[in-house]
Amino acid sequence: MKAILLKSPGHFERIDIDEPAAPGPGEAVVRVHRVGICGTDLSGYLGKMPFFSYPRIPGHELGVEVVAVGSGVTNVKPGDRCAVEPYMNCGTCHACKKGSTNCCANLKVLGVMTDGGLRDRFVLPARKLHVSTKLSFEQLALVETLAIGCHAVNRSALTAGENCLVIGAGPIGLSSIVFAKLTGAKVIVLDVNAQRLAFCKEKMGVDETIVLNDKVVDDLRRVTDGALPDVVIDATGHNGSMSNAFGYIAPTGRLVYVGITTKEVTFIHPIFHRPEGTLLCSRNALPADFTRIIGLIETGKIDTTPWVTHRTKFEDMTEVFESYTKPETGVIKAVVEV
Template identity: 40%
Template structure:
């Protein structure tokens, strides 16, 4: 089979390798579409902290069933998407049902080879029928589930005023699912084009340019209160720390972003607000199901999100092209 492998930072190759042998209780899936994530671009650039090269990337996956274990409810040809978090099922987190926070988690395309290949074999519980969702759209379910999980963590309701900082794909997914809950959503970023898309394409209620006067503008927009929920999707420690300035009293702060360094905040300011800080990691099965429900309800603008497509065989040149900001990529998908 063909696979697109990152040999080392900045160098990709299309290689031939054997089709994986299906393990016990695993399903062999013929991959059809692979969404490219910011994680993949970080791997390509050599910026990912938890990775060994060479690595076949790819964790936003859809395809069709090729082989199943005996007694499986799945059958050959079934359209499916893949949950890429391989949890151990044994650790403290898994025993509590928090498989997204498994202490021994392996993520396809990061800790082990992923789905930028013609086939992948994964545990049956990680293979989910797409229902009526088109396979190209199903390759976007995983990144959308991350936003859905963050919105759930924040307990967002229709009475909340929400600020999403960072309007990349993960921030966009948070906007979509906060709006699905009826919240009033403001998005903040330094890119005018992304702010415009968030309002015109995703239904955000307002936008805010992340300049030196943002704190003043937040107070003006909220009548001096601040936001009920702030969701950070910037992936940068400086705006993550700045986000504490935008919290109302009694607010919740959800960190979808993760950075390698420490972040700090003023304890007196945080304490007097009785604010709550949430980490949000990966997604859980009900988050994936929520994405599918909202897709089926027409609440996810999949055509607008999927801005770029190309073939796996052309992945070497496409990665170089799509990793440039001027390419205007929101979500790129490789067809296999």
């Protein structure tokens, strides 16, 4: 059976692996149809993702078809099309008992700490499958990306009428924009890439965009009537951006880190103390986020049409993948057709 292995940073290999075993109790065998490429995959390729282990079969944004199920499985059946919740949690640790399965002490994320979906078929717990009778495999592969933004906005407690700044217009920033807009907040996007900001304005319908400059605070005051943003969501994973973000919030504002860096983040304490700021981190997503997102796409409240800018066949992925790390490629979201 074919698979793609990231043997070490920057080094893919096409490999042959064994067929998956028959599903055990509570398990399902799935056939992979589409795999989304996101910042985690790019960071893993570049050796910058702190949770990534090598060698690894990547792929955690998945649109799959159920092939077989084990005993006791009632939520899916062969032939079902599903999005995959790729966070393999233990169910017994403190976080899991609290319902915070995204923060499981023994968490293994598909394609990051355990092998993922860049292969024909594999076995996983059936409870991690979220069915849709309407969505395409490509749409289903976008659900996990959207779930990251959904959870980040939920963490922020953003409400209608507030100002929300999203820093970073990559896929995770875009998913945060989607859910910030759904709250009725005013959405501002900050990025270094004017092309991506144009995409946010034209395709995503954001209220304001700002190209990174040395007068960002002045620009933010201008578009928020002097108040600064009530919520700042940093989706860059860049320690410099994450450090600067402490100075962007309004009084009683909330700063949410959804991007991850391996480097030190620093700030001058009075900058964040003065407005009585709150710092939050957002990790992964929850099962309810997947259910909600599938429903929102099915009912047309989320339009996934603009998202996928690049598609590649499984056989060509290793040759084109490096181009996805380069901003000049213009990639918003790439999808692999398995």
